Amino acid sequence: MSLTDILTARIREAGPMTVADYMAECLLHPVHGYYTTRDPLGAAGDFTTAPEISQMFGELLGLSLAQAWMDQGQPSPFTLAELGPGRGTLMADLLRATKAVPGFHAAAHIHLVEASPALRAEQEKALADYNVHWHDNVEALPDQPLFLVANEFFDALPVRQFLRAGANWQEKLVGLEDGALTFGLGTAAPQPALAYRLDDTKDGDLVELCSAATPIAACIATRIATHGGAALIIDYGDWRSLGNTLQALRHHARAEVLTAPGNADLTTHVDFEPLTQTAKSVGCDFARLCPQGVFLERLGITNRAQTLASRLDGYPLNQLIAAHRRLTHPSEMGNLFKVLGLYPTGSTPPPGLEA
Numbered sequence: 001m002s003l004t005d006i007l008t009a010r011i012r013e014a015g016p017m018t019v020a021d022y023m024a025e026c027l028l029h030p031v032h033g034y035y036t037t038r039d040p041l042g043a044a045g046d047f048t049t050a051p052e053i054s055q056m057f058g059e060l061l062g063l064s065l066a067q068a069w070m071d072q073g074q075p076s077p078f079t080l081a082e083l084g085p086g087r088g089t090l091m092a093d094l095l096r097a098t099k100a101v102p103g104f105h106a107a108a109h110i111h112l113v114e115a116s117p118a119l120r121a122e123q124e125k126a127l128a129d130y131n132v133h134w135h136d137n138v139e140a141l142p143d144q145p146l147f148l149v150a151n152e153f154f155d156a157l158p159v160r161q162f163l164r165a166g167a168n169w170q171e172k173l174v175g176l177e178d179g180a181l182t183f184g185l186g187t188a189a190p191q192p193a194l195a196y197r198l199d200d201t202k203d204g205d206l207v208e209l210c211s212a213a214t215p216i217a218a219c220i221a222t223r224i225a226t227h228g229g230a231a232l233i234i235d236y237g238d239w240r241s242l243g244n245t246l247q248a249l250r251h252h253a254r255a256e257v258l259t260a261p262g263n264a265d266l267t268t269h270v271d272f273e274p275l276t277q278t279a280k281s282v283g284c285d286f287a288r289l290c291p292q293g294v295f296l297e298r299l300g301i302t303n304r305a306q307t308l309a310s311r312l313d314g315y316p317l318n319q320l321i322a323a324h325r326r327l328t329h330p331s332e333m334g335n336l337f338k339v340l341g342l343y344p345t346g347s348t349p350p351p352g353l354e355a
């Protein structure tokens with residue numbers, strides 16, 4: 001039975017499902033889920049990410065977190081965590097770059113939150129030299145100072161989609177037409193969680209609601225507010241979501257969202273505003289949302305690239321120049337991707353970010 005068959009049977013029995021339920025099944029179904037069954041990263045996969053483009057990304061994030069750890073008096077022990085670590089490349093680069101920071105590795109307990117067995121196996125290989133703990137969710141992270149990175153994790157969380165209809169909202173649903181999966185609309189109803197969006201939307205506008213992100217952000221922010229620490233959350237998206245940002249990606253090209261469930265990556269742009277509101281509500285401060293290019297330049301990516309370049313020529317040198325541009329240039333990833341920093345109230349933001 002394919003995932004299309006499973007979802008079709010479910011809709012026949014229980015009626016149309018939310019876009020969030022559809023996303024969750026496509027990405028994490030135990031047998032057919034996109035992430036559960038494969039390593040989707042790299043040239044042979046469906047998409048690539050900043051840590052896979054260049055080692056400089058993980059190195060600079062590591063140095064920012066290590067400096068934040070020093071600025072907060074080097075708490076020991078502390079949790080060094082990553083959400084959705086993919087192939088483990090970012091964490092491996094981060095650890096290599098922070099080896100020389102006195103006491104950092106000795107105090108760090110490495111915890112990874114990863115839902116995919118296939119990717120856990122990759123992470124185990126990449127981090128074979130370290131003592132690593134894996135978890136299914138953030139609630140399992142120890143109750144102690146938390147220094148955390150999450151790159152392209154929140155964009156994989158399921159969102160619900162709503163169309164404005166007067167003071168009400170119609171939810172976009174996945175149903176059936178002539179036996180095939182198709183989008184439709186539910187009946188108009190009030191949505192208390194979207195009350196604040198009545199001010200900046202008009203009839204027919206589509207907004208997205210990522211309910212799954214709230215408890216995750218609350219959990220991270222509570223640990224940081226209570227015990228100290230910092231979080232660097234990097235993703236494509238912006239301050240307030242407007243419009244349909246759900247997209248399917250297969251073999252580095254756009255695909256149809258409904259045609260091959262479980263065989264294409266599904267993502268949405270991250271709406272950072274609710275994450276900051278959640279952090280604030282538990283007493284954790286946040287830095288001004290910063291474009292990735294600006295953040296990496298402030299951390300000295302150009303100097304780092306020049307150092308690496310001095311040992312290279314030919315193809316590897318061209319690759320390095322292209323990677324630097326890809327990560328930072330406003331027309332590439334530099335502007336589309338944003339960095340959100342969380343830190344304890346009364347402390348300073350992690351280097352690269354501003355209060």
Ligand code: SAH
Pocket residue numbers: 027035041049050051052083084085086087090113114115116119136150151152153156157
């Ligand atoms: N951070 C990596 C990988 C990004 S892909 C990089 O930048 O290369 C998204 C990652 O999040 C994958 O590791 C995926 O398996 C994981 N993931 C997606 N949804 C998740 C969930 N609900 N819980 C835990 N991990 C999840």
